[in-house]
Amino acid sequence: MIDGDVRLDEMSLNRWKRSAQGVLFVLSLVFFAVNNQLYAQEDTSEIELRASCVDNGCHTKYSESPYVHSPVLLKTCDVCHKTQENRHVFTLISTEGDLCTFCHKMKLKNVVHEPVAKGECLKCHDPHSSDFSYLLNADPAKKLCFSCHEKKEVQLDKKYSHAPAAQGACILCHETHSSFNEKLLISQGNTLCLFCHNKEFEQQLKMRHLHLPVIQNCQKCHEPHGSNNPMLLYRDEPEFCYDCHQDIAQIIKTSSRVHEATIIGKSCSNCHAAHASPLPRLLVQPMFDGCLSCHDEEIQDPDGTVLGNIAKIMEENPIKHGPIQQNNCVACHNPHGSNIFRRLVSYFPEDFYAPFDLQEYNLCFQCHSKETFLEERTTALTNFRDGDLNLHYLHVNKEVKGRTCRACHEVHASKQKAHVRAVVPYGNWEFPLVFQADVDGGTCAAGCHDEKSYGRTYKKIEPLQETDTSH
């Protein structure tokens, strides 16, 4: 704190000094004229203003305060006061507003504080002296404003409060007399908030991805005074986020398989940054790391399905599926929810067998060409072919008992090339699948059939006949 400061507006001080010389002269004449007679009748009869109003034990307290109005300091009380019939009764020489603005000229902006507009300067200022700068009636950083504005009126009866508002330091955000901005704010949009929060947002504002309200107006999400929700949010997550992100809300509210991460803990903030991120979708960490922060152990779904420990699968299997290499779990899984098993974004056969239907493989065809499964003969669509016989077509494209992708391929990672499984799941059984690739093709020994070889080198062959159709 600055102690004992006498803060004077230098310009008004000079002005007062000049006028005071004249006034003092007149006052001194009056003083000599009426002399002791008035002293004797100070509180009863005739009196005139004089230099000694603040001396001699009468109004001395005015000059003892740290901040003193310059007319008081100069003992020129009649600048503002006059007596009535020379008695110890004083009135102002003008109305309150006019009196102050006679000296304190104000250029008001378009939004004006009500007391200023009404000329009620004394609602905030003491005309004589004060313990606070600008002769305020109370500490402007603590409780001055609360003398008129009730705490409830400004949401300060809520569970969480914005520190400046709670302390009554309204001057941090609001102008005291007038402003160009609504609610007498000293600035507009997030510029206002950044007056104090600039350091913490300095780095964030340079990030590639900014939440739109961050570059528009913080008040789109945050209450400026008080709220019952953490971070002074208007409503708590996730409902609050849904107000704008209705498409996501729809998924979460209507999906039969909701991703639990969207509704537990910090809900949306479990995965997304509220303000900014170097990552798309405002992710708080690279997608794969984020997903593994939960999926590093087996998790039981509400429907009883046990979801595998993906971290362990990754550790044990060196050959990763493309989306995993690319940190892109959402290529296949909807991070919010889905009506398809494993929260897949599109259809994918759940079982070992499925009648071939393009729609059923939509998930895979997001990236892989569907032509691979439609052309029986090819030399360009796939390397899994014997000569030009397309072995993908042979396995998958069947009206009955078509082998689905998962019959042969791992979806996340594998030890064998081309994501070929080490074991084939069949009911509760698991058949080993030994796949050996060579330069021209490969060999596959699975529970499904005897060891079979294929080679891409062109040779005229008959279409393969399945040797084992027992399952």
Place this chain on the structure above:
Amino acid sequence: MGKIGNLSVQRIKIMSKVSAKQKVCTTIMGVSLALSSIGSLSAQPLEKRITANFALKDLAGKEHVLKDVRGKIVVLIFGELYQQNTVKALQDMKKILSVKQSYRDTVEVLLIVSEKKNTQDYLKVKEGLEIPFPILLDDQRTVYAQYEIIALPSTFVIDRNGIIVAAFPSYTIAYYDHMDAQLGNLLGEISKEELESVLNFQGASPPIDQTGERYLSLAEHLRKRGWYDSAMNAYQEALKNDPASTEAYLGMGVIYLDLKKPDKAGEAFQFVLKNNPDNLAALKGMGQVYLSRGEIDKAESLLKKVIAANYVDDDIFYVVGELYEKKGNHKEAMRYYKKNCEQLLREQ
């Protein structure tokens, strides 16, 4: 970014033994490709390989030869227009090019489709989606084989020398960022380190306690608005978090100067100078302190040092003007006062 696969001469030989219809073109392709990719037997990733040339016709029948655009940055997108991810990739590319003129002038984007479709169908979809890039037809999938396409879309960024610098299999939510960064790096707009930070962002650093910083911001804000008592309180709070905060002492010094308390201001500035004798703001503050005490020579020595270092703040020119006025050098004083006015006008 990932490795799309390995291309082998062997496979090209195999390809050349396909149906009679494909035989001729594939053989030509095979030879050229074999020559271009001899080194690839050693499992070299597609990135960093020199691209094989190709010639494909667009929907209007105009032939596009890859080597003809050598000298430009080329983005090849292999995909199908019926496929959502391909369309997303194209829209992202369109957006990237629309943002920066430098990209539009130097980047050539080519979409290569392989599905045997009626040209009119392609044209209809192209127009519907407002795709500004040429669409090349590779219905024999020869170029697809060349670039070992197994995922759609697959995007290749090729530098001005015809070297593949990046391969993006499929579409990810980071496609825009990664492509933008790759192109920015090739055009010299961002450094390799910046590119790397976009491609392999490792996560944000843990949050740090910013209470002190917040109080400092608050104090500065209050000081500039003239609420000196409250500003002083905020500086004191900031000092609780960082007792040696240069900013806090400088701010307090400025307030004391304004309150005509040069001794206290001097203490604040000296504290800063004790830790950092070259702090220009503190040197300027001390200059003002000496000026207010009438110690003109001391003030001049410090303020000249500050001016020589090109230090600029709200009122440095005014202070130097004051110095010269007190020295009786009205010409120089006027020069600095004018500079101060010009600065104020510029700020407004």
